[in-house]
Amino acid sequence: MRAKRSGMSRREFLQTSAALGVGTLLSPPLAGLSRAASRDRVMILQGISLDSLNPYAHSASPTYGIWEHVVEPLIEVDYGRMEYIGVLAESWEFQGKKWLFHLRKEVRFHNGAPFTARDVIFSINRMKTDKRSLQGENFKDVTEMEAPDDNTLVVMTEKPNAVFLDRLNNRFMISKAAFDKSGEQMDQQPVGTGPYKFVSYQRDGNFVMTRNDDYWGPKPEIKEVVYRKVGEDAGRVAGLLAGQGDVINNLPVDEIPRLEAHPKVRVEKVEGLRMYFLAMNVQHKPFDNKLVRQAINYSIDPQVIVKSIYEGNGYVMNGPVSSNVIGYDPKFKRYPFDPKKARELLAQAGYPNGVEVKLYFSPDRYPKAREVCQVIANQLLKGGIKAELVSQEFVVFWGSSGVNGGKLPFYYVGRPATDADTVYDQYFRSGVTKRIAYKNPDVDRLIDEEQRTGDQKKRAALLQEVGRILMEDVPLAPLYTLAEVYGTARNIIWKARPDEKILAAEMKIKA
Amino acid sequence: MAWLRYLKIWLGGAIVLLLVVCGLAAPFLAPYDPQEQVLEQRLRPPGWGSEAAGAHWLGTDNLGRDILSRIIYGSRISLLIGAATVILAGFLGCLLGAMAGYFGSFTDEVISKITEIFLAFPFLLLAIALMAFLGQGLVNIIVALMLTRWVQYCRVVRGEVLSLKERDFVVAVRALGGRDFYILLRHVVPNTLASVTVIATFAMAIVIIAEASLSFLGLGVPVSIPTWGSMLSEGRSYMYRAPWLTIFPGMAIFITVFGINLLGDGLRDILDPKLRGQR
Numbered sequence: 001m002r003a004k005r006s007g008m009s010r011r012e013f014l015q016t017s018a019a020l021g022v023g024t025l026l027s028p029p030l031a032g033l034s035r036a037a038s039r040d041r042v043m044i045l046q047g048i049s050l051d052s053l054n055p056y057a058h059s060a061s062p063t064y065g066i067w068e069h070v071v072e073p074l075i076e077v078d079y080g081r082m083e084y085i086g087v088l089a090e091s092w093e094f095q096g097k098k099w100l101f102h103l104r105k106e107v108r109f110h111n112g113a114p115f116t117a118r119d120v121i122f123s124i125n126r127m128k129t130d131k132r133s134l135q136g137e138n139f140k141d142v143t144e145m146e147a148p149d150d151n152t153l154v155v156m157t158e159k160p161n162a163v164f165l166d167r168l169n170n171r172f173m174i175s176k177a178a179f180d181k182s183g184e185q186m187d188q189q190p191v192g193t194g195p196y197k198f199v200s201y202q203r204d205g206n207f208v209m210t211r212n213d214d215y216w217g218p219k220p221e222i223k224e225v226v227y228r229k230v231g232e233d234a235g236r237v238a239g240l241l242a243g244q245g246d247v248i249n250n251l252p253v254d255e256i257p258r259l260e261a262h263p264k265v266r267v268e269k270v271e272g273l274r275m276y277f278l279a280m281n282v283q284h285k286p287f288d289n290k291l292v293r294q295a296i297n298y299s300i301d302p303q304v305i306v307k308s309i310y311e312g313n314g315y316v317m318n319g320p321v322s323s324n325v326i327g328y329d330p331k332f333k334r335y336p337f338d339p340k341k342a343r344e345l346l347a348q349a350g351y352p353n354g355v356e357v358k359l360y361f362s363p364d365r366y367p368k369a370r371e372v373c374q375v376i377a378n379q380l381l382k383g384g385i386k387a388e389l390v391s392q393e394f395v396v397f398w399g400s401s402g403v404n405g406g407k408l409p410f411y412y413v414g415r416p417a418t419d420a421d422t423v424y425d426q427y428f429r430s431g432v433t434k435r436i437a438y439k440n441p442d443v444d445r446l447i448d449e450e451q452r453t454g455d456q457k458k459r460a461a462l463l464q465e466v467g468r469i470l471m472e473d474v475p476l477a478p479l480y481t482l483a484e485v486y487g488t489a490r491n492i493i494w495k496a497r498p499d500e501k502i503l504a505a506e507m508k509i510k511a
Numbered sequence: 512m513a514w515l516r517y518l519k520i521w522l523g524g525a526i527v528l529l530l531v532v533c534g535l536a537a538p539f540l541a542p543y544d545p546q547e548q549v550l551e552q553r554l555r556p557p558g559w560g561s562e563a564a565g566a567h568w569l570g571t572d573n574l575g576r577d578i579l580s581r582i583i584y585g586s587r588i589s590l591l592i593g594a595a596t597v598i599l600a601g602f603l604g605c606l607l608g609a610m611a612g613y614f615g616s617f618t619d620e621v622i623s624k625i626t627e628i629f630l631a632f633p634f635l636l637l638a639i640a641l642m643a644f645l646g647q648g649l650v651n652i653i654v655a656l657m658l659t660r661w662v663q664y665c666r667v668v669r670g671e672v673l674s675l676k677e678r679d680f681v682v683a684v685r686a687l688g689g690r691d692f693y694i695l696l697r698h699v700v701p702n703t704l705a706s707v708t709v710i711a712t713f714a715m716a717i718v719i720i721a722e723a724s725l726s727f728l729g730l731g732v733p734v735s736i737p738t739w740g741s742m743l744s745e746g747r748s749y750m751y752r753a754p755w756l757t758i759f760p761g762m763a764i765f766i767t768v769f770g771i772n773l774l775g776d777g778l779r780d781i782l783d784p785k786l787r788g789q790r
Binding site: 252258302307310370373375377388390391396 | 546548550551553574575627643682729733734735745748749752780
């Protein structure tokens with residue numbers, strides 16, 4: 001007798017698919033399906049997930065968010081007060097080329113081993129040496145690390161590095177004891193100090209965690225947390241509405257009205273950290289001329305873009321960095337929208353008939369880039385700047401024949417930061433990248449000094465001064481930051497974070 | 512049923528003619544400037560004068576541009592790319608195909624191998640690769656599509672020429688001392704025109720869809736030129752809220768391709784000797 005090839009006959013298959021088809025058609029009206037979230041289990045649907053269990057083979061904000069349940073960093077950013085606060089470190093001192101960390105006592109890993117300075121040294125060394133690690137760059141100037149006792153860590157750097165805390169943000173600590181026991185196999189059963197313990201993981205499937213009842217900090221309310229990857233925006237929205245997920249990220253702004261009207265879900269948003277701007281490479285004509293760069297700033301009205309294209313879910317920037325970034329100056333003032341003034345400046349710069357430029361962008365990298373750039377081109381035209389739009393694949397746009405080769409004179413870009421230093425260093429300091437090719441000895445000197453200044457207030461003041469110079473010189477036209485928009489089950493009490501992390505330990509369930 | 516055969520030609524021809532008129536007279540027919548953005552009036556539904564002045568028959572898009580005007584202007588691009596590609600590819604394909612068929616031996620071998628190499632790649636994939644390499648642009652898209660379309664002409668013409676060159680009238684010309692190129696151009700190629708016309712009409716429909724696909728993927732013509740494919744692409748994220756952004760350009764593509772296919776089908780019925788007199 002011939003064996004049945006599949007577990008389902010043709011007729012069964014047709015019946016099942018017909019039933020599924022009808023089910024799919026009916027599902028939108030049956031909104032009542034979505035259930036309330038419970039304290040036993042919260043399901044988070046996210047656009048991206050982990051590609052492997054290697055704790056350092058990634059560098060994207062949403063994946064940091066998944067890992068932070070299990071493993072913890074020394075420090076993190078308090079976005080309310082805009083300063084660094086301790087997690088596994090209790091306090092720290094900056095002494096020239098030396099950083100001294102006092103670590104939290106009585107912290108234990110999930111495997112029972114105590115957390116010590118030796119675990120930190122082990123973790124940082126692994127970030128630097130693991131071939132698959134994408135986080136080693138942050139410690140390239142670290143020359144030596146010592147553990148004088150269990151709770152003290154000394155880090156020596158090549159030269160004084162006042163922004164070391166920023167580099168420690170999102171760097172998670174793993175257990176040396178686990179490595180001593182299982183060696184390379186330790187990644188199969190991740191062990192950390194976090195509020196949740198690892199249970200299971202399937203690639204492109206679920207990442208399951210359960211509450212750590214021996215956690216050193218406040219005990220989370222939710223018992224089990226599951227992350228699932230759902231890449232398509234529409235898929236996540238459908239998942240939330242059908243009650244398969246309790247929290248979803250990257251909700252498209254067009255879906256906000258529909259979700260707000262829904263009885264079982266709510267929309268949660270917060271200003272994100274990605275700052276969008278038009279970059280001008282000053283090596284290319286006509287952007288070598290400050291007046292032209294100012295004219296471009298006078299011709300742009302980001303308020304209109306935020307209002308129409310993003311339906312109000314954005315925040316206009318008043319300076320080279322946004323207001324939620326260390327180094328922001330409340331006195332920053334953006335150039336007003338004044339096309340007439342732009343034309344005057346162009347005439348002064350020797351372009352009485354206006355200029356013709358090309359504006360480059362990558363349509364799939366940033367939300368609605370294609371629409372935004374069309375509006376910008378339209379606005380620039382009123383200021384006497386004729387911009388031809390060139391859309392490029394992101395690899396081409398970002399590669400050595402594009403932005404990073406210094407080949408693009410004028411482009412639309414977004415860069416996330418919690419500290420202005422990361423953006424200023426990368427874009428505006430001589431010789432760091434070719435992206436803007438801007439050279440200004442004053443800016444270089446200030447960044448140098450800022451990176452050596454341990455006093456965070458003084459450092460912020462130096463960054464503000466860089467910002468003022470940049471606003472006068474404008475090798476960029478600041479635009480806006482966008483809202484990070486989430487959808488959640490209505491009974492979850494949770495405040496979205498600007499850094500794109502969804503942390504179950506911060507959630508409460510309304511009874 | 513002879514009238515049905517002509518109905519196809521009449522109907523198809525009428526659609527194509529309408530399209531040509533649309534493309535040529537776009538500035539007179541379009542009620543608005545296709546590029547004019549009125550952000551306050553974005554995503555307006557289709558309407559007939561209900562709001563007095565400023566009504567948009569087919570609605571407005573995500574930047575407040577008039578959809579009808581953009582479709583009318585978009586027909587220019589579709590037609591231009593369709594016609595240019597078909598003519599250029601036809602010229603190249605016929606030339607190489609006739610040479611391969613007529614001269615045979617080594618020439619045939621080389622040309623046939625080249626066509627086989629081109630045929631080995633899926634059509635759209637090859638076009639995408641070429642566009643990624645050439646970059647955006649109207650001329651580039653025509654070149655890319657031409658390089659992927661000439662093969663079909665080449666194969667058909669080669670086959671026809673193979674049989675034509677042994678016919679008595681060709682042998683007679685050769686016996687009278689006619690030179691190769693004279694025979695090719697004067698006596699052989701004109702006899703292949705019927706099949707070439709049929710291929711060309713079908714190819715045009717395929718090319719219009721290909722252009723829309725490339726524009727949809729962001730690889731087509733520059734953003735500042737309205738095309739049906741890029742309209743679909745931009746309207747995609749508004750499908751739930753403003754379906755008219757995708758419905759109308761989609762219909763424009765559908766009707767155009769339908770018309771051209773109808774015309775091609777009708778022509779084939781008349782010109783194909785194998786089908787002649789069958790009904």
